[in-house]
Amino acid sequence: MKRIVPGEVSTGELHQYLLGSVSPRPIAFASTINKDGVNNIAPYSFFNCFSSNPPILVFSSNRRVSDNTTKDTLANIEANGEVVINAVNYNIVRQMAVASVGFPDDVSEFEKSGLTPIPAEKISPMRIAESPAQLECKVQQIIPLGDKGGAGHLIICEVVMMHISEDVLDPDGKINPHKMDLMGRMGRAFYVRASGANVMPIFQNVNEMVIGFDQLPTHVRQSNILTGNNLGQLAGLKAWPNKESATAFFDKDENLEAKLKQCESAEAKFQMAKDLLENGDQREAAAAVIAMI
Numbered sequence: 001m002k003r004i005v006p007g008e009v010s011t012g013e014l015h016q017y018l019l020g021s022v023s024p025r026p027i028a029f030a031s032t033i034n035k036d037g038v039n040n041i042a043p044y045s046f047f048n049c050f051s052s053n054p055p056i057l058v059f060s061s062n063r064r065v066s067d068n069t070t071k072d073t074l075a076n077i078e079a080n081g082e083v084v085i086n087a088v089n090y091n092i093v094r095q096m097a098v099a100s101v102g103f104p105d106d107v108s109e110f111e112k113s114g115l116t117p118i119p120a121e122k123i124s125p126m127r128i129a130e131s132p133a134q135l136e137c138k139v140q141q142i143i144p145l146g147d148k149g150g151a152g153h154l155i156i157c158e159v160v161m162m163h164i165s166e167d168v169l170d171p172d173g174k175i176n177p178h179k180m181d182l183m184g185r186m187g188r189a190f191y192v193r194a195s196g197a198n199v200m201p202i203f204q205n206v207n208e209m210v211i212g213f214d215q216l217p218t219h220v221r222q223s224n225i226l227t228g229n230n231l232g233q234l235a236g237l238k239a240w241p242n243k244e245s246a247t248a249f250f251d252k253d254e255n256l257e258a259k260l261k262q263c264e265s266a267e268a269k270f271q272m273a274k275d276l277l278e279n280g281d282q283r284e285a286a287a288a289v290i291a292m293i
């Protein structure tokens with residue numbers, strides 16, 4: 001492993017190692033208003049949600065590494081304590097990139113990026129109309145993390161009102177990630193688009209005990225065919241089947257039984273289990289196949 005000791009590399013270099021390692025990050029497209037009433041928007045990816053009750057978001061505005069200056073968003077929040085945090089999806093990511101340019105504080109990035117300001121309900125900064133989720137926030141606290149270039153200021157925000165586009169909701173009212181189509185920031189100039197094949201569900205019941213990796217039979221753990229992810233799926237089972245319960249499983253599923261009969265070797269059975277795990281997370285079926293080895 002490459003070893004990196006903070007203090008032994010430049011701040012710029014360390015910054016890139018941090019960003020590439022803590023990645024992808026959600027993006028807060030922060031909308032604030034300055035003392036002269038100019039609307040400001042800028043993206044911040046040192047950002048996350050830290051509490052639901054109370055609803056708390058935190059992002060960090062850093063001192064520029066080049067000249068140790070601070071940013072307009074921070075100055076505006078220090079002046080009036082309000083910010084709208086807008087989500088960034090694929091449709092607006094290029095306009096967001098324009099808004100990240102260091103325009104002077106008397107220039108509104110709404111005009112420069114072509115995004116549309118619409119009034120918030122509870123605070124004075126504008127929402128970004130094109131954003132699929134707009135969170136109106138009152139700032140509770142600003143915590144400076146240092147006084148040198150690269151030092152952050154944690155901006156702790158309480159959400160007082162959320163607006164979510166009906167277009168990203170499923171009929172049951174839940175957010176559909178594919179419709180939301182959010183962007184994440186990675187290291188260097190890389191972004192990730194969170195929709196399509198890159199979004200996957202991982203179902204794991206956390207309210208009931210499971211067997212865990214250590215209770216998987218040794219020959220299963222040592223299989224050259226199953227991956228760490230496959231074993232993770234099997235470790236999430238409530239119980240490991242014996243031959244009897246596996247046979248009962250196949251009695252209920254003729255197709256599976258027919259496929260199993262075609263597997264002549266242990267390798268073929270492991271491969272069948274792997275396919276079941278990777279196509280639809282069929283863990284009980286996969287475990288039953290392995291139990292027949």
Ligand SMILES: Cc1cc2nc3c(=O)[nH]c(=O)nc-3n(C[C@H](O)[C@H](O)[C@H](O)COP(=O)(O)O)c2cc1C
Pocket residue numbers: 027040041042043044045046047060061062063070071072073074096097099100101102103185
């Ligand atoms: C996707 C993205 C994420 C960014 N994240 C941060 C961040 O977390 N902290 C920060 O200080 N600057 C961040 N920046 C840089 C600021 O957006 C940039 O310095 C901007 O000009 C600040 O605008 P302001 O002076 O109007 O606040 C980011 C830029 C981009 C494009």
